[in-house]
Structure formats: C-alpha cells, structure tokens
Amino acid sequence: MNLKRRLSLTRAGIIESLQFRLSMLIIFVGNLLYLIVIYFLWKAIYASSGQEVVNGMTFSDTLIYLVLASAIFNFIEMYTVWEMGRAIQSGNMVLNLLKPMEYRKYLFWSFSGTFVTQFFFTFLPTFIIVAIVTNGAIQFGFNLLYFVISIVMAIVINYNIDFFVGTICLYTESIWGINIMKQVLVLLLSGATVPIAFFPETFKKIVYCLPFQSIYNAPLSLLLGKDMPVSEAMTTLGIQLLWCVVMMILSRLFWKSSLKQITVNGG
Amino acid sequence: MKKRGLGFYLRIYRKILAQDLKSKMSYRADFIISTIGMICTNISGFVGFWVMFRNFPSINGWSYYEMLFLYGFSLVSITPVQCLFDNNWALRGQVYSGDFIKYCFRPINMFFYYQSEVFDIKGLGQLAFGIGTIAYSWNKIGLEFSFIACFKLVVFLITASLVMIALQNAAAATCFWIQNSYYVLELTFRFKDYSKYPITIFNKAFRFIFTFIFPIAFIAYYPSLVILRPDAIPVLTWISPFIGIIFFYISYRIWMYGASKYTGTGS
Numbered sequence: 208m209n210l211k212r213r214l215s216l217t218r219a220g221i222i223e224s225l226q227f228r229l230s231m232l233i234i235f236v237g238n239l240l241y242l243i244v245i246y247f248l249w250k251a252i253y254a255s256s257g258q259e260v261v262n263g264m265t266f267s268d269t270l271i272y273l274v275l276a277s278a279i280f281n282f283i284e285m286y287t288v289w290e291m292g293r294a295i296q297s298g299n300m301v302l303n304l305l306k307p308m309e310y311r312k313y314l315f316w317s318f319s320g321t322f323v324t325q326f327f328f329t330f331l332p333t334f335i336i337v338a339i340v341t342n343g344a345i346q347f348g349f350n351l352l353y354f355v356i357s358i359v360m361a362i363v364i365n366y367n368i369d370f371f372v373g374t375i376c377l378y379t380e381s382i383w384g385i386n387i388m389k390q391v392l393v394l395l396l397s398g399a400t401v402p403i404a405f406f407p408e409t410f411k412k413i414v415y416c417l418p419f420q421s422i423y424n425a426p427l428s429l430l431l432g433k434d435m436p437v438s439e440a441m442t443t444l445g446i447q448l449l450w451c452v453v454m455m456i457l458s459r460l461f462w463k464s465s466l467k468q469i470t471v472n473g474g
Numbered sequence: 475m476k477k478r479g480l481g482f483y484l485r486i487y488r489k490i491l492a493q494d495l496k497s498k499m500s501y502r503a504d505f506i507i508s509t510i511g512m513i514c515t516n517i518s519g520f521v522g523f524w525v526m527f528r529n530f531p532s533i534n535g536w537s538y539y540e541m542l543f544l545y546g547f548s549l550v551s552i553t554p555v556q557c558l559f560d561n562n563w564a565l566r567g568q569v570y571s572g573d574f575i576k577y578c579f580r581p582i583n584m585f586f587y588y589q590s591e592v593f594d595i596k597g598l599g600q601l602a603f604g605i606g607t608i609a610y611s612w613n614k615i616g617l618e619f620s621f622i623a624c625f626k627l628v629v630f631l632i633t634a635s636l637v638m639i640a641l642q643n644a645a646a647a648t649c650f651w652i653q654n655s656y657y658v659l660e661l662t663f664r665f666k667d668y669s670k671y672p673i674t675i676f677n678k679a680f681r682f683i684f685t686f687i688f689p690i691a692f693i694a695y696y697p698s699l700v701i702l703r704p705d706a707i708p709v710l711t712w713i714s715p716f717i718g719i720i721f722f723y724i725s726y727r728i729w730m731y732g733a734s735k736y737t738g739t740g741s
Binding site for chain 1: 507511654656675
C-alpha cells in the first residue's frame with residue numbers, strides 16, 4: 208500500500224518529463240558539446256604531459272570518469288533547493304505540509320520519476336556508447352554490481368544534502384545564492400569537474416573526509432577500478448553507507464526543528 | 475514617436491537602476507548571500523583550473539600563465555552579460571504569465587526598458603576577480619605594459635562581451651516561439667565555461683564549428699590574442715570587434731521581432 212502510493216508519484220513524474228521532448232533534444236546537444244570540449248581538452252593535456260599515465264589515470268580512464276560524471280549529474284540532480292526555495296517564497300509550502308506524507312519523502316518520490324526517465328534516456332545510452340568506444344576499458348564483472356549499489360546511495364546522499372541546504376532557505380529566503388554555493392562546492396569537492404586523483408595530497412585528504420566524494424568519486428572509482436580487492440570495495444561502500452545514514456539523520460533533524468519556527472508567506 | 479537621443483536613455487537608465495538597487499537592498503540577507511555565492515563560484519572555478527593545470531608546464535604551446543590570462547579575459551568579457559542583461563533569465567516567465575505585456579505599452583524602446591530593469595550587482599565581484607587575474611598573469615608573462623596595449627585590451631574586452639550578450643539575447647528570445655526556452659539559455663550560458671580554453675586544442679572540424687557555428691572562440695580566444703600574441707595576430711582577431719557588434723545587432727532584431735509578435739495571454 209505504502210509502496211504503491213510512492214510508485215504512483217514515480218509514474219506521474221515519468222509522464223511529466225516525457226512531455227518535454229524538445230527540451231530533451233536541447234539538453235542532448237548541450238551535453239554533446241560538453242563531451243566534445245572535455246575530450247579535446249584532456250587530449251591536449253595528456254599530449255602535453257608526454258606520459259601515458261598521469262596521477263594513476265590513463266587518458267581513457269579520465270575521459271570515462273568525466274563523461275560518466277556528467278551523465279550521473281544529469282540524472283541525480285533534482286533541483287531540490289530550487290523547488291523548496293520556491294515553495295517557501297510563494298507560500299505553497301503550507302500545501303506541501305498538509306499532504307498525508309512527510310514532505311521530505313514526498314519530494315523525493317515525486318522526483319523519482321525523473322530518475323527513471325533520465326536513467327534510460329541519458330545515462331544508459333552514454334554508458335553503452337562509452338563502453339563500446341573505449342573498447343574494454345570498462346570491466347564487466349562485480350564492479351557493475353558495486354556501481355549500482357553505490358549509485359543508489361549516491362542519490363540518497365545527494366538528495367539529503369540538497370534537502371539540508373533547502374531547509375536553510377527557510378531562514379534566509381535566499382535561493383539563488385544558497386543554491387549556487389551548494390552546487391559549486393559539491394561539484395568541485397565530489398570530483399565531478401576534475402577527478403580527485405588530480406588533487407594535491409593534502410587537499411585530497413581533506414576531500415576524503417567530506418561526504419561529497421561519495422556522490423561522484425565513489426561510484427565511479429568502483430566502476431573503473433581494475434581488479435579491485437573486495438575489501439577495498441567494501442570500505443568504499445561502507446563509507447558511503449555511513450554518510451547515507453548521517454545525512455539522512457541530519458537533514459531530518461534539521462527539517463523537524465526548523466518547522467517549529469517556520470513563517471509562511473500567506474499563500 | 476520621435477527619436478530619443480542617447481542622453482535621454484542614459485538619464486532613464488540611471489533612474490531605473492537606482493530603483494532596482496533600492497529594492498535589492500531591502501533584501502539585505504539575500505544580497506549578501508548571493509554575493510558570497512558568486513565569490514564561491516569564482517574561487518571554485520579557479521581552484522578547478524589550478525588543479526587541472528598545475529601538473530603541466532604547458533598545454534598545446536600555451537604556458538600556464540597564458541592560460542590564466544585567457545581565463546581572466548573570459549571572466550571579464552562575460553561580466554556585462556551577467557550584470558546588465560540578467561533580466562533575460564526572467565523573460566520566459568514574464569511571457570508565459572502575460573506580465574510581459576506591460577513593456578509593450580511604454581513609450582520607450584522595449585528592449586532597452588526590459589534589460590534596464592535589472593542590474594545584477596554581484597557580477598561586479600567577478601569583474602574584480604577577472605581584472606586581478608589578467609593583471610597577475612600579464613605581469614608573470616612579462617608582457618610589455620603600455621597605454622596602447624591597455625586601450626586595445628579594453629576595446630577588445632568590450633566587443634568580446636557583445637558576443638556573449640548576443641547569444642543570451644537570442645537564446646532568451648526563443649521563448650516567444652517555444653515553451654521551454656530555459657534549456658536554450660542554459661545551453662548558451664555554458665559557452666562561457668568553454669571560452670576559457672584555447673581553440674587550438676580542437677581538431678580542424680571543431681575549430682571551424684566553434685568559430686563559425688557556435689562562436690565560442692570569439693568570447694575570449696580570438697580577442698585575447700591581440701595582447702598575448704602581438705607578433706602574429708590572425709585576421710579573425712581583427713574582425714572580432716565587428717563580429718561582436720554585428721552579432722549584437724542581429725540578436726537585438728531577433729528579440730524585437732519576437733516581442734512584436736507577442737500577443738499577450740489575454741489576462
């Protein structure tokens with residue numbers, strides 16, 4: 208019963224996002240341009256370095272990493288902060304609070320339809336093309352299983368970070384600034400723009416203590432790791448699980464305590 | 475309607491600007507947070523750049539400081555679009571809701587009035603950051619400093635900024651014809667990130683595409699050569715100011731044509 212209720216939100220989301228076919232085409236062109244730029248950029252970087260392997264990554268490793276990072280971004284970015292910020296500013300938040308489902312869950316499940324369409328329309332095609340083009344750089348074994356588990360946790364961590372940041376909007380009523388700060392910090396510190404392997408040593412150590420690397424770096428290193436020992440994979444997944452739990456508790460507590468002092472613009 | 479002079483428009487602009495700043499100042503917290511957000515964006519952009527290139531002395535014949543100069547140049551040349559033409563982002567919503575009709579009844583140029591309504595003051599931080607980067611790398615490369623060089627730099631920066639403005643105007647104007655023009659704006663807005671790499675990293679085909687079809691190279695690469703490579707300035711650099719002006723004019727016509735077709739929503 209409970210699951211059925213949630214899945215009906217998923218279904219509505221799928222139908223809604225299929226409405227915008229032209230936008231999908233434009234997004235596709237945009238992503239294609241991005242891929243072209245990073246391909247030539249990193250090709251030039253590797254050509255100038257004169258080495259096959261830089262910071263433990265070959266050119267094709269780096270490329271797969273960055274291409275899949277952007278594919279993951281497209282499908283896990285939910286613009287939660289925008290959604291919450293707008294609901295707070297317009298006063299519609301009141302309607303959301305009246306719903307017979309906790310707002311944090313409602314928002315997540317109503318976005319889940321987009322996960323499904325984006326997964327099949329952007330991530331999967333990208334993944335297949337990358338696997339074919341690089342011809343064997345992606346192993347097909349247990350790493351795929353690790354990757355799937357890892358990506359689910361990445362979605363949860365990302366959502367809870369977003370929800371936490373969105374809750375801050377209750378106090379500041381500023382959306383743009385909060386959202387942009389979150390976005391650039393997450394993209395940089397999660398290794399989505401430049402692989403974490405390229406970071407200087409001390410910087411790397413700090414980044415590994417933060418939750419952000421669990422969003423992009425963890426699933427991608429699990430996928431690309433050649434013959435990764437089981438213990439290492441388990442450590443990565445364990446750290447992710449830890450951050451999942453921590454972020455879920457934090458975002459829940461913060462939301463609960465913030466609700467007590469919420470002021471809603473008369474909507 | 476009689477033609478109004480430049481003085482008239484400057485006077486009006488000053489008045490509208492003052493109103494806009496006053497209304498922004500009334501949301502002080504939002505203003506401060508947005509400014510911090512903008513600074514974060516610039517810092518993380520720079521950190522990403524530094525992490526990517528610090529390992530390599532040169533990319534494709536471009537030294538680190540020359541790359542940095544190009545980076546600073548692109549930051550400055552995209553500042554005007556950020557500061558003066560930010561209202562383009564709101565065009566879609568205004569057209570959709572029908573609020574746009576109010577601009578059709580004013581006895582002044584519609585395009586001018588629409589764009590002058592918003593001045594995005596937080597872009598000024600980016601300007602300072604960009605100028606600092608240019609000055610620093612100028613010094614490090616050991617380029618000759620003269621009045622003429624400065625004059626050239628300013629002229630080429632201004633005309634280069636027109637390219638980005640033109641792209642955003644045209645992209646925003648698509649909302650007069652298609653529903654979800656946000657993605658078109660987002661697509662062209664991402665060009666600013668690609669403009670900071672030298673066009674020589676691409677192969678012949680894409681060099682052509684990024685020069686003549688998606689004119690990314692005119693945002694920073696070609697105009698910056700006037701300072702960086704004073705001994706061998708290509709023809710495309712000399713014509714880049716005219717390209718900027720022509721592009722701006724075309725985008726203005728597209729925008730006005732779309733606006734003249736606007737019939738309102740009937741409410």
